[in-house]
Amino acid sequence: MKGNGEAHLSYRLLVAVDIQGYSKRDTREQLLAQRRLSDALDRAARGVGLDRAGWDKQVGGDGELATLPEGVDPAPVAGDFVILLDEALREVNRDAGRFRLRVRLALHHGTLTAGPFGPAGDAPIVVQRLLDATPLRRLLIDDAGRDLAYVVSDSLFDDVVRTGFCALPPRDFHAVKIVAKGTTFRGHILTGRTPREGAEGERGGPGAASAPHARVLDFPALAVR
Numbered sequence: 001m002k003g004n005g006e007a008h009l010s011y012r013l014l015v016a017v018d019i020q021g022y023s024k025r026d027t028r029e030q031l032l033a034q035r036r037l038s039d040a041l042d043r044a045a046r047g048v049g050l051d052r053a054g055w056d057k058q059v060g061g062d063g064e065l066a067t068l069p070e071g072v073d074p075a076p077v078a079g080d081f082v083i084l085l086d087e088a089l090r091e092v093n094r095d096a097g098r099f100r101l102r103v104r105l106a107l108h109h110g111t112l113t114a115g116p117f118g119p120a121g122d123a124p125i126v127v128q129r130l131l132d133a134t135p136l137r138r139l140l141i142d143d144a145g146r147d148l149a150y151v152v153s154d155s156l157f158d159d160v161v162r163t164g165f166c167a168l169p170p171r172d173f174h175a176v177k178i179v180a181k182g183t184t185f186r187g188h189i190l191t192g193r194t195p196r197e198g199a200e201g202e203r204g205g206p207g208a209a210s211a212p213h214a215r216v217l218d219f220p221a222l223a224v225r
Contacts, residue, residue: 013068013077013109014123015055016131017041020102020140022062029099030061036101037063040088047084048076058118063103065128067112067119074160078107079167082150086194089147100147102140106131106187108153109160126153130187133178139189148194151176154186161188168194 019033045052056067068077082105093100108130110123118124130136130151139149152161152173162170172192178185 007113009111009113009121010070011109011111012070012119012123013072013074014107014112014119014127015066015068015077016063016106016127017066018063018104018131020104020137021099025099033099033101034061036092037103040085040092040101040103043088044081044084048081050077050081056119063131065118065124074107074109074156075163075165076167078152078156078160079165082148082190083167083194086148093147102147103149104131104136104140105148105150106136106152107150107156109156110153126185129178129180129183129185132180133176133185133187135176135178135189139191150190151187152190154188157188168192 017037019037022030022033025033042052045055050068050072052066054069058065085103085105089101089103093102106127108123108127110121110126112119112121112123114120130153133151136149136151140146154175157170157173160166161168161173168190169192172190173188174191175186175188178187
């Protein structure tokens with residue numbers, strides 16, 4: 001998406017990702033974390049038939065906001081892509097050394113338009129607010145065995161996860177409300193575990209069974225300043 005002076009709205013799927021504890025690493029460790037995350041995202045995207053080279057990416061040192069091409073099916077991105085990313089992170093972390101690669105991930109679909117500094121509109125704001133939400137950060141803090149903390153927007157949950165076409169069942173998500181800068185954002189955090197390779201209920205199909213749940217956390221409505 002490139003701003004060309006003719007503003008028009010498009011309806012896109014957005015993926016935002018961020019590395020936990022990035023600022024605590026030295027420069028060499030930050031570079032290693034960036035490379036490992038990029039490789040893990042590439043692997044997960046390929047697993048659902050997507051090429052990240054075609055994603056419009058707004059990158060930062062500790063993550064990226066990606067706008068996916070028009071026409072991408074949101075169901076495999078909201079389900080299988082997440083499962084594959086979790087698997088890739090788990091593999092990376094077998095030999096992680098001092099720092100494990102632990103990641104927050106947010107998904108949303110909505111309207112936006114191209115601008116000179118990146119996508120403009122409500123959709124990029126929603127996905128970034130969910131990514132930065134305190135409940136999502138707390139999930140990694142409270143569950144030391146978890147490598148991926150994942151949230152979807154309220155609208156994406158209703159339109160995609162609830163349909164049964166997503167490999168992650170709705171029962172494994174917990175609704176949250178975040179208030180940021182006077183605006184309320186609603187989402188659903190995955191508090192269950194993603195299916196493991198070889199586990200009963202293989203990933204990839206509608207209504208696939210999940211592995212045993214992690215402890216379900218009770219998140220109140222939180223104000224994020």
